[in-house]
Amino acid sequence: MKDLKKHIETNEDRLLDELFEFIRIPSVSSKEAHKADMYKATEWVKENLLKKGADKAEVCETQGHPVVYGEKIIDPGLPTVLIYGHYDVQPPEPLELWKSPPFEPEIRDGRIYARGADDDKGQMFMHFAAFEYLVETGQLPCNVKFMIEGEEEIGSPSLGQFLKDNREKLAADVILVSDTSMLGAETPSITTGLRGLSFCEVHVTGPNRDLHSGLFGGAVANPVNVLCEMIGSLIDENGRIAVKGFYDDVEELSPEEREEMGRAPFDDEKYKEALGVEELAGEKGYTTLERTGIRPTLDVNGIWGGYTGEGAKTVLPSEAHAKISMRLVPHQKSEKITQLFKDHFLSIAPKTVKVTVDFLHGGEGYVSPTDTPAYQAASKAYEKTYGIKPIPYRSGGSIPIISLFEHTLGIKTILMGFGLESDAIHSPNENYPLSQFFRGIETIPYFYRHFVELHRK
Amino acid sequence: MKDLKKHIETNEDRLLDELFEFIRIPSVSSKEAHKADMYKATEWVKENLLKKGADKAEVCETQGHPVVYGEKIIDPGLPTVLIYGHYDVQPPEPLELWKSPPFEPEIRDGRIYARGADDDKGQMFMHFAAFEYLVETGQLPCNVKFMIEGEEEIGSPSLGQFLKDNREKLAADVILVSDTSMLGAETPSITTGLRGLSFCEVHVTGPNRDLHSGLFGGAVANPVNVLCEMIGSLIDENGRIAVKGFYDDVEELSPEEREEMGRAPFDDEKYKEALGVEELAGEKGYTTLERTGIRPTLDVNGIWGGYTGEGAKTVLPSEAHAKISMRLVPHQKSEKITQLFKDHFLSIAPKTVKVTVDFLHGGEGYVSPTDTPAYQAASKAYEKTYGIKPIPYRSGGSIPIISLFEHTLGIKTILMGFGLESDAIHSPNENYPLSQFFRGIETIPYFYRHFVELHRK
Numbered sequence: 001m002k003d004l005k006k007h008i009e010t011n012e013d014r015l016l017d018e019l020f021e022f023i024r025i026p027s028v029s030s031k032e033a034h035k036a037d038m039y040k041a042t043e044w045v046k047e048n049l050l051k052k053g054a055d056k057a058e059v060c061e062t063q064g065h066p067v068v069y070g071e072k073i074i075d076p077g078l079p080t081v082l083i084y085g086h087y088d089v090q091p092p093e094p095l096e097l098w099k100s101p102p103f104e105p106e107i108r109d110g111r112i113y114a115r116g117a118d119d120d121k122g123q124m125f126m127h128f129a130a131f132e133y134l135v136e137t138g139q140l141p142c143n144v145k146f147m148i149e150g151e152e153e154i155g156s157p158s159l160g161q162f163l164k165d166n167r168e169k170l171a172a173d174v175i176l177v178s179d180t181s182m183l184g185a186e187t188p189s190i191t192t193g194l195r196g197l198s199f200c201e202v203h204v205t206g207p208n209r210d211l212h213s214g215l216f217g218g219a220v221a222n223p224v225n226v227l228c229e230m231i232g233s234l235i236d237e238n239g240r241i242a243v244k245g246f247y248d249d250v251e252e253l254s255p256e257e258r259e260e261m262g263r264a265p266f267d268d269e270k271y272k273e274a275l276g277v278e279e280l281a282g283e284k285g286y287t288t289l290e291r292t293g294i295r296p297t298l299d300v301n302g303i304w305g306g307y308t309g310e311g312a313k314t315v316l317p318s319e320a321h322a323k324i325s326m327r328l329v330p331h332q333k334s335e336k337i338t339q340l341f342k343d344h345f346l347s348i349a350p351k352t353v354k355v356t357v358d359f360l361h362g363g364e365g366y367v368s369p370t371d372t373p374a375y376q377a378a379s380k381a382y383e384k385t386y387g388i389k390p391i392p393y394r395s396g397g398s399i400p401i402i403s404l405f406e407h408t409l410g411i412k413t414i415l416m417g418f419g420l421e422s423d424a425i426h427s428p429n430e431n432y433p434l435s436q437f438f439r440g441i442e443t444i445p446y447f448y449r450h451f452v453e454l455h456r457k
Numbered sequence: 458m459k460d461l462k463k464h465i466e467t468n469e470d471r472l473l474d475e476l477f478e479f480i481r482i483p484s485v486s487s488k489e490a491h492k493a494d495m496y497k498a499t500e501w502v503k504e505n506l507l508k509k510g511a512d513k514a515e516v517c518e519t520q521g522h523p524v525v526y527g528e529k530i531i532d533p534g535l536p537t538v539l540i541y542g543h544y545d546v547q548p549p550e551p552l553e554l555w556k557s558p559p560f561e562p563e564i565r566d567g568r569i570y571a572r573g574a575d576d577d578k579g580q581m582f583m584h585f586a587a588f589e590y591l592v593e594t595g596q597l598p599c600n601v602k603f604m605i606e607g608e609e610e611i612g613s614p615s616l617g618q619f620l621k622d623n624r625e626k627l628a629a630d631v632i633l634v635s636d637t638s639m640l641g642a643e644t645p646s647i648t649t650g651l652r653g654l655s656f657c658e659v660h661v662t663g664p665n666r667d668l669h670s671g672l673f674g675g676a677v678a679n680p681v682n683v684l685c686e687m688i689g690s691l692i693d694e695n696g697r698i699a700v701k702g703f704y705d706d707v708e709e710l711s712p713e714e715r716e717e718m719g720r721a722p723f724d725d726e727k728y729k730e731a732l733g734v735e736e737l738a739g740e741k742g743y744t745t746l747e748r749t750g751i752r753p754t755l756d757v758n759g760i761w762g763g764y765t766g767e768g769a770k771t772v773l774p775s776e777a778h779a780k781i782s783m784r785l786v787p788h789q790k791s792e793k794i795t796q797l798f799k800d801h802f803l804s805i806a807p808k809t810v811k812v813t814v815d816f817l818h819g820g821e822g823y824v825s826p827t828d829t830p831a832y833q834a835a836s837k838a839y840e841k842t843y844g845i846k847p848i849p850y851r852s853g854g855s856i857p858i859i860s861l862f863e864h865t866l867g868i869k870t871i872l873m874g875f876g877l878e879s880d881a882i883h884s885p886n887e888n889y890p891l892s893q894f895f896r897g898i899e900t901i902p903y904f905y906r907h908f909v910e911l912h913r914k
Contacts, residue, residue, distance in 0.1 A: 030768030091770060094667075154768055181672070195671060199769045208733030210551075210884040214652060214854035215638070217784050218754030219728075219745045221738035224779075225692060225757050232689030235682060271676075276665030281678035281809040288676045297675030300682050301772050302763035307780065311487030311611055312656045312817045313548060314782055314855075315758050315883055322681075323764065325771055327674050352738040360769045397671035398771075426772055427667040 001445045007133050008441055015441075016112075016434075018048065019105075019125045022087075023114045026103045029065055029088035029154045038065045038150050041087040045148050046070070052128050053135030054146070060166075062158035065150030069169070072135065073143045079455045080143040081448065082172035082411065083131075084401075085124030085179065086152035089116040090426045097428035111431040118432040119425040123178035123418060124148065126437060130444035139445070141452040145172055149401075152179075155199065155361025156401045163408040173455060174374040175405050176447065178440065180395055180417025185433065187265060188382040190375065191415035193293060193394030194402055196328030196365035198338040199301075202227070202345060204320045205354040210306075211316040220316065221352030224305040227320040230348055230355075234298055234324075239283040241298045241326070243344040249331040253294055264289060264391050274421070292396030297327045323360070327396060334362035334400070363400015366413070373454035374414045381416075381446035385439050416447065458902045464590050465898055472898075473569075475505065476562075476582045479544075480571045483560045486522055486545035486611045495522045495607050498544040502605050503527070509585050510592030511603070517623075519615035522607030526626070529592065530600045536912045537600040538905065539629035539868065540588075541858075542581030542636065543609035546573040547883045554885035568888040575889040576882040580635035580875060581605065583894060587901035596902070598909040602629055606858075609636075612656070612818025613858045620865040630912060631831040632862050633904065635897065637852055637874030640721060642890070645839040647832065648872040650750060650851030651859055653785030653822035655795040656758075659684070659802060661777045662811040667763075668773040677773065678809030681762040684777040687805055687812075691755055691781075696740040698755045698783070700801040706788040710751055721746060721848050731879075749853030754784045780817070784853060791819035791857070820857015823870070830911035831871045838873075838903035842896050873904065 008015075027041035028034045042059045049057040049070035057070035065088065073080075092102035092115045100106040105114035112122060127146075134140040147170060149159055163170065180191040206223035207216070236242050253261070266289050272280060282291040291297070305320030307313035328337055342357045349355035368375065370392050382390040395415075402413045418440035424430050465472075484498040485491040499516045506514040506527035514527035522545065530537075549559035549572045557563040562571035569579060584603075591597040604627060606616055620627065637648040663680035664673070693699050710718070723746050729737060739748040748754070762777030764770035785794055799814045806812035825832065827849050839847040859870045875897035881887050 030766075030770070032767075091764070091766060091768075093764065093766060097666075197671070197771070199771070206734060209554075209881060209886075211732070212854065212883045213754075213756045213758060213782060214654070214784055215749065215852065215878070215882075216732075217756045217782075217853060218748040218752055219737055219739050219853075220732060220734060221736075222756045224760050225688065225755075228685040228757065228760070229689035229692075231682065232686035235686075275668070275673075275677060277663060277677060277809060278811075279678075279808040280676055281807070282676050291675040292672065295675055297670075298682075299670045299674045299679045299773055300685065300763065301670055301770060302765045302774070303681050303685070303777065304761050304765040306757065306759035307548070307550065308759045308761040308778075309487075309548060309550060310489075311548075312780065312782070313487070313758060313883065314654070314656070316756055317759070320760065321765075323769065325670060325674075325769070327671055350738070351736040352734060354735075395672065396674060396676075397669065421672070424666060425672075426669045426770065429666075 001139060001449065002137055004133065004442060004445060007137065008438055015129050019122065022121050022125065023105045023116050024103055027088050027150065028091050029151050030091055038088070042066050042068050042150065045087050048128060049146055052132040060162065062162050064158040067162050068148040070146035071144065072140070074140060075143070078142045079452055080145060080172040081451065082145045082147060082170060082175045083127045084175050084177045085127065085148050086120045086150065087148055088150040088153050089119065089121065090153050094428060099429055107434065110435065111433050113429055113431045115430050117430050118419045118423040119430065120152065120179045122432040122437055123440065126178060126418065126440035127444060129441045134445055134448060141448050145170065155363060157361065159401050160404055160408065163404065167409060170409055172411055174451065175411050175413040176416060177413055178416050178418055179399055180397065180415045181419035181421060181423070182417060183264060183391060183393060185420055185436070186386065188386045188388065188390035189393040190378055190390045191395045191417055192368045192370060192392040194366040195396055195398050196332055196334050196363055197325060197398040197400055198328065198334050198341060198362040199325040199360040200338065200341060201321065201323050201358045201360055203356045205318065207316070207318055210318050213314045213316040216316050221350065222316050223320040223353050224317055226350060226353050227305065227322060230345065231300060231322060233348060239281065241296065243341050245340045246296070246337065249333065250296060251330045258290065261289060261293065261394065262287065264393060293394035294329055296329050296332060298324065300324050327398060328365050330365045330367050332365065334364055338362055363398055364403035366402040368412065368415065372412060374412060374451055377447050377450035377454050378414050378416050380450045381443045384446045385443040458596060458906065459594055461590065461899060461902060464594065465895055472586050476579060479578050479582060480562045480573050481560055484545050484607065485548050486608050487548055495545065499523050499525050499607065502544050505585055506603055509589040517619065519619050521615040524607070524619050525603070525605040527603035528601065529597070531597060532600065535599045536909055537602060537629040538908065539602045539604060539627060539632045540584045541632050541634045542584065542605050543577045543607065544605055545607040545610050546576065546578065547610050551885060556886055564891070567892065568890050570886055570888045572887050574887050575876045575880040576887065577609065577636045579889040579894055580897065583635060583875065583897035584901060586898045591902055591905060598905050602627065612820060614818065616858050617861055617865065620861065624866060627866055629868055631908065632868050632870040633873060634870055635873050635875055636856055637854065637872045638876035638878060639874060640848060640850060642877055642893070643843065644722060645843045645845065645847035646850040647835055647847045648852045648874055649825045649827060649849040650787070651823040652853055652855050653789060653791050653820055654782060654855040654857055655785065655791050655798060655819040656782040656817040657795065657798060658778065658780050658815045658817055660813045662775065664773070664775055667775050670771045670773040673773050678807065679773050680777040680810050681774055683807060683810050684762065684779060687802065688757060688779060690805060696738065698753065700798050702797050703794065706790065707753060708787045715747065718746060718750065718851065719744065721850060750851035751786055753786050753789060755781065757781050784855060785822050787822045787824050789822065791821055795819055820855055821860035823859040825869065825872065829869060831869060831908060834904050834907035834911050835871050835873050837907045838900045841903045842900040
């Protein structure tokens with residue numbers, strides 16, 4: 001592509017300035033208090049798209065946070081690429097663990113540190129920058145549409161309706177998303193599988209008030225003890241989830257498929273070292289990459305109950321709570337699993353307490369074929385920039401809307417992620433290497449070129 | 458006693474004003490931020506004792522919060538009663554559940570609502586008021602000493618040394634304490650047994666940072682899941698504590714003793730209704746009163762880990778924590794049980810996480826005989842005020858220093874409590890009925906009279 005590297009070098013500082021401006025808007029979708037920030041972020045996205053060369057850009061209201069839509073149609077006869085991204089971010093807590101403020105991006109050791117630096121502001125903005133380059137240099141080979149939502153981190157509750165209401169407007173030949181990771185900084189990979197999700201919150205109530213654990217302890221069920229016992233029983237000694245019917249629909253891969261997956265370079269020792277753990281855990285009979293890629297899991301994401309302050313308080317708490325999520329693999333349906341979990345959890349509740357289960361959000365898994373023009377175009381694009389062919393890889397993460405795209409719009413998605421495992425997304429000190437940011441901007445234009453070429457054949 | 462009721466009636470308002478002034482000092486011993494309040498409370502106690510007729514009163518420094526000592530020696534040849542109480546209170550959290558501010562006492566429906574209304578400011582101040590009456594009316598029949606500490610709610614870490622350093626000064630014939638409850642407002646009882654305590658905090662650490670539960674879930678041990686499983690295994694299906702050696706020293710009561718205990722009026726149905734639970738829980742083969750009175754227990758007092766805010770956050774937490782306490786019965790030694798717990802908890806920790814156990818505080822249980830002059834004097838005093846003989850009763854609570862008094866000073870303690878189960882001590886909306894407060898003041902002078910009489914025989 002003409003002057004691509006030069007263009008990036010020349011505009012490096014300005015592109016970072018723009019991204020930082022975007023990151024400084026604390027668009028935390030899960031918190032009511034950030035409602036104004038969400039609007040600020042949509043305005044920023046809209047204005048930036050117009051600035052980068054979009055013919056039009058608009059903020060589309062939904063039941064929840066708005067979606068920003070933008071487009072540049074150069075010729076209705078040419079293929080269309082639909083870029084998806086999200087302007088919302090995870091809550092930054094626990095704040096005390098951040099080395100620099102989460103919403104004040106800081107570059108240290110060649111990385112941008114901030115909430116959203118990778119997920120997904122940083123990765124999404126690479127597409128804006130690549131689009132700008134293609135437009136400015138007159139090399140845009142096809143039509144481009146943008147759909148940037150604000151509810152990805154809370155399960156995209158309004159996007160399904162938005163897709164249904166805008167099928168025609170969103171018509172495209174492929175959806176391009178950068179919201180995943182590569183296997184390593186020099187090991188490009190394309191995510192060909194995603195896990196589904198079922199996220200619930202459980203509540204256990206015992207006595208109608210906090211009690212003195214001496215005067216009442218031993219005679220009344222302690223909801224924290226009960227919750228722990230219930231949670232403790234959810235995973236058996238083989239690391240399998242004990243919810244009845246949970247594995248019924250799980251896709252079992254053939255030995256050949258597992259062997260191919262096993263070719264991905266991966267070192268358990270380095271993985272343990274990076275995470276600071278002495279031993280790994282998980283379902284018996286599966287490797288680490290299989291455990292996160294092709295097997296479903298259950299994790300407690302948060303637990304709270306009783307006195308959690310400094311020192312000792314001899315209380316027998318009235319309530320205990322936990323957030324529990326399950327990652328699902330292809331063919332497991334989120335709704336069915338949620339119901340199975342709910343039924344199971346209520347069935348194991350002793351009569352000494354009251355138990356309720358709230359569904360927070362969910363979504364289906366996804367598998368992408370590797371023999372499509374879009375996958376091949378992405379593969380060639382990575383190879384151009386990184387010098388080696390990317391590995392097709394099944395990730396443990398969930399982007400529930402990817403299966404929704406296929407279902408509602410009938411369009412396949414290509415997950416061209418440039419994140420790294422070390423980016424600490426969803427964690428304190430989230431970061432994104434500058435090298436990945438700029439290499440991403442360099443890779444994307446090649447995707448456009450190859451996709452249009454292969455699409456024609 | 459001469460003009461006792463009249464004296465109380467005349468001084469009702471002033472006595473409440475004084476108590477309220479005392480309650481307004483937020484003397485929370487477990488929090489560093491309240492250090493100044495602790496000193497304010499000691500000054501208040503000292504000044505009030507002098508005002509009430511003490512010959513001397515002094516604030517005695519310790520390694521922790523000070524002890525206030527006071528005395529009125531009318532004749533070294535007469536018996537001496539040592540009053541023990543504590544000016545510290547439990548933290549008021551959770552604040553949002555209080556109907557009126559915890560440190561602004563309010564009278565509603567004949568009850569004083571405030572942190573410390575019962576435990577122990579309200580109950581302790583009854584002794585100050587009774588002492589005032591005896592002094593003012595010239596009816597004090599013996600010497601009186603006061604030892605008011607400020608660390609009862611955190612396990613009295615400095616009191617042992619204070620007792621050792623002041624054996625002579627504290628010499629007495631009996632220690633009198635009001636820091637326990639009666640079986641009912643019309644069912645006076647004297648606590649003849651207390652449970653010991655071992656309070657620990659446990660920490661489970663998994664990966665060295667919070668992780669994305671999708672990308673890592675299933676391959677790395679989740680410390681919250683692990684902690685739940687560990688806690689879930691601590692109590693078996695019969696409600697017995699699974700810590701190895703835990704029951705080795707437990708005193709097993711004879712069928713006769715259990716039968717006598719069973720005579721205390723108690724109704725499981727009313728108990729369940731008052732607590733709002735459908736079923737009670739506990740060790741199989743024991744009644745509710747036995748479960749809290751003569752059997753040891755294990756309760757989680759607090760648990761926390763991961764994301765506990767609003768909405769969903771798909772995090773695989775780095776750490777999980779819990780506060781776990783055990784109530785012990787006579788012959789179980791706190792130190793030994795703490796060690797057994799620690800050994801057991803570490804032994805069940807999987808290698809996928811790091812586990813540590815911190816000891817927060819502990820103390821021994823206590824059993825009081827009923828054939829002593831002191832017990833008989835207390836029994837007669839209650840009978841005089843309430844019209845019926847009090848029931849000897851083993852409480853589930855712990856006042857670890859009672860066994861320390863016996864051990865270090867060689868003095869037996871009488872637990873003349875006037876609290877009620879409905880007082881919600883350690884809970885939001887702690888309260889103390891005015892009727893119990895004034896009946897307590899009325900009962901105490903009779904104890905002095907009968908004790909001196911019986912002691913002479």
